[in-house]
Amino acid sequence: MALLEVVDVSKIFPGVRALDSVSFTLQPGEVHALVGENGAGKSTLIKVLTGVYKPDGGELKYQDQPVQFGTPMDAQRAGISTIYQEVNLVPLMSVAQNLFLGREPRNKFGLIDRGRMDREAREVLAGYGVTTDVRRQLGTLALGAQQMVALARAVMIDAKVVIMDEPTSSLEPREVQTLFGVIRDLHAKGIGIVYVSHRLDELYEICDAVTILRDGKLVHTGKLADLERIKLVSLMLGRDMAEVRREGATAFSGAATGDEQAAPVLRVRELNSRHKLHDVSFDVRPGEVVGLGGLLGAGRSETVKAIGGAYHLDSGTIEVDGKELKKPTPVRAVHAGVAVQPEDRKAEGIVPGLSVRENIALAVLPRVSRGGFVSDAKIDEIVDKYMKRLRIKASSPDQAVGDLSGGNQQKVLLARLLATDPKVLLLDEPTRGIDVGAKAEVQSLIDELAAEGLGVVLVSSDAEELVEGSDRVVVLRDGVVVGTLTGAEVTTEDLMSTIATEAPREH
Amino acid sequence: MTMTNVSGPETPAIVAEDVRKAERTDRIVGTVQRQGALAVLVVVVLIALATFPNFRSFDNAATILVAAAPPMLIALGMTFVIITGGIDLSVGSLYVLGGVLAAWASQYGILAAFLLPLAVCGAIGLANGLLIAYTRMAPFIVTLAALLGARGLMRAISSEGSNTYLVQNDAFRKLGNGSFLDIGYQVWLVAALVVIGMVVLARSRFGTSIYAVGGSEDAASLMGVPVRRTKVWVYVLSGLLAGLAGAINAAKLGSGVTVLGVGMELDAIAAVVIGGTLLTGGAGTIAGTIAGVLLLGVIQNLINQVGNVNSNWQQVISGAFLALVVVAQTYLVRLRRVT
Structure with missing residues (x-):
């Protein structure tokens, strides 16, 4: 049974076909890489998955049922959680408040139980390698730690699908390893992960499957292990490796004009x-x-x-x-x-x-x-x-x-x-x-x-x-x-x- | 082809030291932000105690508190509004409208004297909130319109402001002038509401939503906070509190004075900001607002003590304080971000 299926989805903006009959399937427990250059349609696809955009054609199936998400909240309630590249938390609120916003533990008077909230936040975050004072303002944490809080929050809300849009762009190498540990845990629990990144080393370290988009079209989908790095890059950039370099595809003359001996100007x-x-x-x-x-x-x-x-x-x-x-x-x-x-x-x-x-x-x-x-x-x-x-x-x-x-x-x-x-x-x-x-x-x-x-x-x-x-x-x-x-x-x-x-x- | 090596990350020891330093700065800056107004208030009161013999009396303290009661209610509502990142300019007009309505309705009993201003001012607050939350108009414009509209309404029901309704109900009148433990009833009422406000803001999900909406509206809505509902409610609360402030002032004065409340919204905003609430939303406390209101009240009282000083100096001093606080806030926020 597929967890999430995208079938022939198209999205048209004035003058641009941002997505042109794109399909891909996410299996439970699969870490699925979504790659492509700028403008390839990755972000559009993610926005369709998370209910920000309505597709102009095709359909989404979630746990084998056709679904339509009207708002990001609908997608979240269904169990599709997203970690955005820019942290989407409230910087002026405390770490614990951000983690529990909307789901705060309450005492018998219906008031927020601060002590319990802070304690649970500390326990949860320790698992993500974040050991700071949870009462601190989130905005004062390093970006990497903030990203970890966002991750913890996304996973805590009983997600079945977690979409990660360039999650490592602000992480330290140490934090990347923590993130990968969390991803392996999720993988073991049968949660499906869509992983967007441009770092090939990461993709090959953590992902099982890959879908490559170029100019809004699907150019490849399959097991990542079967795909050579060089092949992946050539698919992304749209250059056939065997193809002979076409002369004159651009208006550049090709002649080097630099003077080898001159002192550098920069x-x-x-x-x-x-x-x-x-x-x-x-x-x-x-x-x-x-x-x-x-x-x-x-x-x-x-x-x-x-x-x-x-x-x-x-x-x-x-x-x-x-x-x-x-x-x-x-x-x-x-x-x-x-x-x-x-x-x-x-x-x-x-x-x-x-x-x-x-x-x-x-x-x-x-x-x-x-x-x-x-x-x-x-x-x-x-x-x-x-x-x-x-x-x-x-x-x-x-x-x-x-x-x-x-x-x-x-x-x-x-x-x-x-x-x-x-x-x-x-x-x-x-x-x-x-x-x-x-x-x-x-x-x-x-x-x-x-x-x-x-x-x-x-x-x-x-x-x-x-x-x-x-x-x-x-x-x-x-x-x-x-x-x-x-x-x-x-x-x-x-x-x-x-x-x-x-x-x-x-x- | 040349290959270059990757540079290593910083060593963990340095990172840990950085984190400790950042945490310490954060704590200190946070405390200054929250307690700055209180500290200034304490200093001003101590100086006043030392220099003005008349300031030292219990009666004077009670006078300050009674005078501060209506502004405190308005500033309480304003605190909620400003933390969401909004502003409510209509409260000065709602205050005078509430007073006139309460005085007029007092002929039908004490209950009517409270309910009518609450209903009307609450409804205007609701209209403000709905327009701001659902049409995404700027709070400044919406509440400016309400400021003009509510003052117009007040003048319409008071024959261009010339008709001052007298309070007809003895119980209502007593409420404005009586006292418990030598402190006016209105002070106790306001204190109770302030405590409730503090609990709501700090310990309820509604309170958390207020901070989240002001801190980052986009993030809040992505995290499932009912952004629009929260906005509507803060303007309703602000309207209700302004109406109530007008009513208790009418009870004290014994009539619905029609010339009050001009510029009162600005005093409330000043008190809230002096109290450490960020005008851009997302952070602030009611404790700070109390300190802000009392600080402005004490300065006013001191100017009156000096006697021969033009009372306009009070506004000069308040203005200077405000500028100082805003500059300090900007600096503190930056300090916190950089670390």
């Missing part, structure tokens, strides 16, 4: 950030495009943000053009000549309501203003220059950026970055969400900019784009540089095999 040494980055080091020379490769959550975006001063670093040094960038903040980074194009241009990049002119001018205001007054003529000059240079298609400089196509929005963002006169350009997914033609234009622009002597760092989930656009690829996994591909090694095959190599055992 020197990154031993960047460390708790849980996310461990001793990340690399160099970028003028005219060179260095790709950062790896799966989602490997630390690519964090590295880019950290260099741009927008991500907390515990240690490490960053040198731009030979000068150390001390205590990076976004303002200091811009002054040092670092320009960052964030991953999510809508949320962190452009201001959609402002015009093309205003968006470009934002970055250069300090340079073109004198005594607090802004010279219109100077702004016009700069705007005109970059609109031509980047071939931005807008009806006029006064058109709102929000009305432009994705590709042109991206170019406006690039224009704004270039207007600050950077020495290093950090691009995080520069072609995501833009159409094919615009993609090619952005790609050739990147080539041109590098040819002019900028140092470029490129992050892309598109393996082809990364490989063809980069002169070198630094491969990250779990925040560690696991390899660097140079020269003839810069191929999707080498990239995938580097991503898939087993991590050195540490814990």
Whole structure:
């Protein structure tokens, strides 16, 4: 008897088929890995399972009965419990209160029995390796411990299915082992677990079965042990291993433009950030495009943000053009000549309501203003220059950026970055969400900019784009540089095999 | 291809030391947050005892308590509302409306004098709560509308505020002026309600829900807390307590004075925040609110003692206190997060 069955489920959002007839089956006591790159449909599937979204087609069967969950509460009451990537507890309440919220033990007057609640919370949490004072505010605990409290809570409510969405992203190695201990217990009790993670080592350590999604479609489901690592990665990324590398799939010229002898324009040494980055080091020379490769959550975006001063670093040094960038903040980074194009241009990049002119001018205001007054003529000059240079298609400089196509929005963002006169350009997914033609234009622009002597760092989930656009690829996994591909090694095959190599055992 | 090694995690000993330090900071900061207002109150009272001979009398203490009784009730309701992350601006208007309704209804007996203001103010609170919980309108706007509406209603039933109803019922009048153990009846009533409020907030599931809703509404609803029901109830409670405060004040004054209550919602908010409740919701105690109300009351009393000082200085001092507390709160919350 299957515990939970997803049969031909589809979910359509305006313009996107987020899930396209996806099916998979969870058996009792099974730890089932759900993997796929960004936008593959994992989160949508989880939200369908937990009652956040209603599917547009197909059906859910729970213990062989067709079910429909209207709200997350319905799913929870039926015994499907979810641990979200971001902890979903109340930070200002005590650990014990969070654990028992809604199910507090009560005395004969109907009042909450605090003593018993704290005592039971202590006992339960000890089993999860959390030995803190349970009367403390939850928000003051380390993220890992908070995640353990969320786990304890999810398991306590008589769950039959536990869905874990990247549960280890904020855990220490020691805590990961505790989590795996709990998972093995649940497995022994016949509870089904859906396990979402990008860490291959974890998947192979704890999961029995695997379902791989790509672009909303099911590409593989079966026993994990039967699936080679390299095969899993190629299924996820959508590259057939045997397939010969297609030349010219992207607009990158492929010719290395970097000068081997030149001093690096960006020197990154031993960047460390708790849980996310461990001793990340690399160099970028003028005219060179260095790709950062790896799966989602490997630390690519964090590295880019950290260099741009927008991500907390515990240690490490960053040198731009030979000068150390001390205590990076976004303002200091811009002054040092670092320009960052964030991953999510809508949320962190452009201001959609402002015009093309205003968006470009934002970055250069300090340079073109004198005594607090802004010279219109100077702004016009700069705007005109970059609109031509980047071939931005807008009806006029006064058109709102929000009305432009994705590709042109991206170019406006690039224009704004270039207007600050950077020495290093950090691009995080520069072609995501833009159409094919615009993609090619952005790609050739990147080539041109590098040819002019900028140092470029490129992050892309598109393996082809990364490989063809980069002169070198630094491969990250779990925040560690696991390899660097140079020269003839810069191929999707080498990239995938580097991503898939087993991590050195540490814990 | 080059391979780099993974760096090791920190050693457990350092982690344990970190945890102990974090726990200690957390305890200290938590205590300051909860007891700060009380400590300031004690200091102010000690200074007052030393400097003002008239402050030292039992009568003066009783006067302070009687004067603080209606604001205390309003601040009690406000504490519940603010912990859910909301705000109730209507309470000043409900207070004056409750007073006028109680004075008018007293001709039909003491029971009517209580029930009418409770029913009307409770109903307005219910309307506030339903609008806030189910239409997701901002509490600020909804209760601002109620502030205007309730004051309008009061003026409509009192001929533009010119008609002051006298309390017709002797028992009701006695309740406002009589005392037990030389302390006014209203003080005992308020004390009883405050104790009940404390138990509800700290020891009932409803109380826990209030904290959860204010602490993180999304998390609370995912954990199965009845978020909307909780919100409706806190505004009903706030309305009821404001109406009751108006009624006991009418009993004391012997009439439904129509010019009261302007800005009283702001005093209540100030008292609650001075008492350590976070304006963003999720944390706070009634004990803190008591200290906040008494602190404002004592300052008012001291200004009156000095005599020749313009009473507007009381507001200047209260304002300064409020600013100080908000700054301290922000700092303390940050201190707690970082560790």
